[in-house]
Amino acid sequence: MNSEDISKxxxxxSVPQKIVIIPHKNPDGDAIGSTLGLWHYLKxxxxxxxxxxxxxAPKFLKWMPGSADILNFEAENSQAKKAITEATLIFTLDFNHLGRVGQMHSFLEEATATFIMIDHHQEPSDYxxxxxxxxxxxxxxxxxxxFIAYLDDTSKITPEIANCLYTGIMTDxxxxxxxxxxxxTHKIVAELIDKGAENTRIHNLVYDTNSPSRLHLLGCALKNMVILEEFNTAYITLSQDELDTYKYQKGDTEGFVNYGLTLNGIRFAVIFIENxxxxxxxxxFRSEGDFSVNEFARAYFHGGGHNNAAGGKSDLSLKETADYFVNLLPKHLKELTK
Structure with a gap:
């Protein structure tokens, strides 16, 4: 941020505000960690x-300090709408286009509050x-x-704030x-540990609380993996029937896409999940090196994100989507094999 933004x-x-803090739909560790970290600081x-x-949010994030105080727009609709209507200041975190909040979109567009965006994705909107x-x-x-440092307030980072921010940095x-x-990044993480972030406990709570059904779903995903060596690419498909068979819960497929990149020579990994x-x-989408999955997702799958991590969607069937994807790869042969 520049000095003008910091002053604003x-x-x-400097005066009391009614503040609403919003992450993107299907929030991950960075979205929940950043919103709760900022929430603790402001409170x-x-x-x-x-x-x-x-x-x-997924179950593996429910331990985070302040999680129980998050309003779920789907489940607590009237209370959430009231808070948005009455807000004087709205922070949007970990997304940069109001379309990323699902059915909250129209309510944010109608809000009279002042908006502040904090985000690290490409091509931010101007709202x-x-x-x-x-x-x-x-x-x-x-x-x-x-952001807290720009306000000269790092001395006010509590163990609760440190735990939230550490979680998001670790997962993202x-x-x-x-x-x-x-x-x-490492210097900030060290500072957060010094301020009370329980790094070992956080890692265990996020990554080592699997249910048997989630591991069985992972086994199904790995069994479904298709390896296209000529394009240094691997992709996974998971149908709705497979998700139902293994009692899918929100967050269960988190990280599955990364398994493709653990294969020697694979630079591009994708997972397609039917909903x-x-x-x-x-x-x-995930990639290694300079192959931009952000550009790929934007060009073909109504998505975007970062150069090496992005998301998208398709209105075709699962098989049609996978076939369409495979047929795109020859266009990018040089980028994927150089």
Whole structure:
């Protein structure tokens, strides 16, 4: 953020505000970690703040301090609408287009509050008074730490804030292995540990609380994996019937797409997941090196994200979507095999 933006925020927060903090639909560790981290900070500074999530978060994030206070727009609709209507200040975190909040979209467009965006995805929309956007950042949680630092308030980071921000940085960096992890990221993580982040406990709570059904679903996903060596690509399909057979719960497929990249020589990994309730195929893309899955997702699958991690969707059937994807690969042969 520049000095002008910092001054605007300091002025806004110098008086009592009714604040709403919003993550994207189907929130992940970075979305929940950043919103709760900011929520704790604002509450501790005397602000009236509420986190409203478009829908529920995965079970493996429910331990996070403040999670029980999140309003679920789907389940607590009237209360959430009232909070948005009455808000004087709205923070949108870990997304940069209002279309990423599902059925909350129209309510945010009609809101009279001042908007502040904190996000690290590409091509931000222009809806906020202050837009803190930086695609080089590992995570929105790292940006929330910086946001607090810009306000000269890192001394106010409590163990609750530290645990939330550490979780988002850990999950969005693939446990610190993605190329977006910088020396500054590690310095911030060290600072968060010093301020009370329980790094070992957080890792266990996020990654080591699997149900038997989730591991069986993972086995099904790996069995379905198709390896296309000529394109250095691997993809996974999961049908609605398979999800139902293994008692799918929200968040159960988190990280499945990354298994393709563990194969020697694979640079491009994809997972296609059927969602009959929404009538779409949800897609996650991952890559290594300079092959941009953000550009690929934007060009062909109504999506986007980062250079090495992106999402998309398809209105075709599961088989038609996979066939369409495979037929696209020859266009990118040079990029995938150079």
């Amino acid at each position: 925020i300091k002025e806004l927060l 501790n500074n005397g602000q009236d703040a509420t986190v409203i999530s478009p829908n529920d 906020a008074l202050v837009t803190y956007s930086d695609v080089t950042m590992s995570s929105t949680c790292e940006m929330v730490y910086n 960096t693939g446990s610190f292995k993605f190329s977006s992890t910088t020396s500054k 009959k309730e929404e009538g779409i195929i949800k897609i996650s």
